[in-house]
Amino acid sequence: MAKSDPNAPRRLALIASKGTLDWAYPPFILATAAASMGWEVGIFFTFYGLTLLRPKLTAAVSPLGNPAMPMKMPFGPEGFQQISWPIPQLIMANVPGFNALATSLMKLTFDKKGVAKLEELRQMCIDLDVRLIGCQMTMDVFGFKREDFIPECEIGGAATFLEYAADADVQLFI
C-alpha cells in the first residue's frame, strides 16, 4: 500500500499481545530503537499485552510452556553460570513459587548483563513520543477502566491501530 505522505518519516507499528516478562521486552526494545533512529512509532497493546500499560508493571515469566528457556544462574563462578540446569517441566509446574523464582532470576540476569528494566524502557518510549494505544475491547473484556492505565497512553480500537499501521513501513505482531 502506498504511503499517504511520501515525505513522512519511517514508521513502525507494533502489536504487543503478551504480558509476560520475556515477551514484554521485544516491543519496548524495538520501539525505543526505532524512535532513536528518528522513526515514528506506535504500539497497540491488546489482550495480555494491555497489562504493560498498568502504572505498576508486574510482568512475570514462567518456564512452563517455554521449554527452550535456558535455566542458568546469574551468580557464582563462570563455569557454574554456564550450566543449563535440566529441570523437568513436571517440577516447574508443581513446585510452588517456581515462577516467582524464575522471574527474579531473569530480572537479575538482565540487570547484570546491562539490559534496561521494563519500567525504564517504557519511560523511554514516553520520552521519545512513542504512541501507546491501549485496546478498548480488551479493557471491556477484562473489566479495566481508563484510570487503571498510565495517563500517557491513549485508548483505541482495531480501526485506530489499522489506520496508523496502514502508513507504517514496518508492522510486527508480538
Added chain:
Amino acid sequence: MEVIKEDQVLDCSGLLCPLPVVKTSKAIKSLEIGQVLKMIATDPGAPADMEAWSRQTGNELLRATQEEGKFVFYIRRLK
C-alpha cells in the same frame, strides 16, 4: 590514523541493546551540527547497530574501531 577531535564523549560500556542506540541518539541532539560525538560501547551488537543507526538518521559514522576490548565510534552530527 588521523586523529579525530571529539566534542563530547558518551560511555555506554556495560549496556546492551537498545541502550547504546537510545543514548547516542539523545547525546547527538545535544551537539551542534558538524560536531563529533565519541561513543564507547561493549555491546557486541553495537558495530552493526551504529552503522544502521547512522544510515537511518543521516548522521556520519566517521570511524568505528576497537580499543582495549571496547568498541569506539566517532559520529558527526549532520542532521
